[in-house]
Amino acid sequence: MTVAAIRGRQHALGGHQLKKFGLAAAAILCVSLAASPAASHSAHKALTQVSPQNAAVAAALTDMKGALLTPRTALPFDNGGVANNCAQYSHLLFTSAPDESTRSAEIRSEYLVCDAVRMVGTQPFMVTQAALPPNAAKALYERLDLRTLPSSLRNRADGPTHTLKTLLAVGKVTMTQDTVEVETGAQFFSLKIVGVVSRPATKGGGERLQKEWIVWIGDELKDGNYKSYRTLIVRPSRDSRGDRYTGTLYPVQ
Incomplete structure (x- = not known):
């Protein structure tokens, strides 16, 4: 597998277990840009804004619960745990790290989108469509x-x-x-x-x-x-x- 694996693949977990990991999608607040100008202005001031530049990240931020539970290739951790989706991956990261073999490194490329979900999903945020600078x-x-x-x-x-x-x-x-x-x-x-x-x-x-x-x-x-x-x-x-x-x-x- 090469760097192309970064685009990722897709073992589901029950909703009650998801809450255990502190990343329940229901706790995430996404604010639509279609709101009134006043509401949007207020949201822009108060919330973290996330502008996806990648289709997989955009899809994950639109459907957080789906992103957390989508099955992925089993990723072993150094404490003996195994992650099969983003929720398990995030939970295991609190106490251990992914195995350091080259095969595990390849598998971890499927979990990069999980990092984005974990990074922005711990607090209210809104998805925007800001463009990158050309350079x-x-x-x-x-x-x-x-x-x-x-x-x-x-x-x-x-x-x-x-x-x-x-x-x-x-x-x-x-x-x-x-x-x-x-x-x-x-x-x-x-x-x-x-x-x-x-x-x-x-x-x-x-x-x-x-x-x-x-x-x-x-x-x-x-x-x-x-x-x-x-x-x-x-x-x-x-x-x-x-x-x-x-x-x-x-x-x-």
Whole structure:
């Protein structure tokens, strides 16, 4: 299985068990943009806004209960537990981590959409349709500091050589507005922005929102010794001065 598995597959759990995991879909508040202008303005100020940039994420946020219960390939955890859907996956993450074998890494690519549901589904949110900046993927390629997160490139990242552009300068680059992929003879590395999260400012700032990008990482060595498919939370710079971007793996383990 390759990085294409990130798009995911689909063992159901009863509703009473779902509540045990603290992610019952009934507890999630989604506000429609079709509301009156006044209501929408109020909602924009008070709620986290999520703009999906990926069909699987959009579908999951529209049907949270379905997303939590959709059957997926069994994912073993290091405490002996096994997840078969997003609800079980989220529950197990409180006490353990997915097995670190390359096969488990491949399976985890099916659960990346679960990370998005877990990240935004713990508080009221509204789904919006905001577009990405036209240079979003290019900014990740040129400005994301790979010293700030675990990857196959981290040991090589140092000084001025710490971005995808500088670390894989000889690679073949394929880029769209939301995705950058770099391939060399030995490696494949991709960054795909699948959602934009805008959170109300917690102090000062009035209506100002803090933006985060939900980014899926595909990181493979072609000899088969290393594969990683994870979710990264990137907080983009507020200006275009060339400031570096930093990323945090989600969930943190």
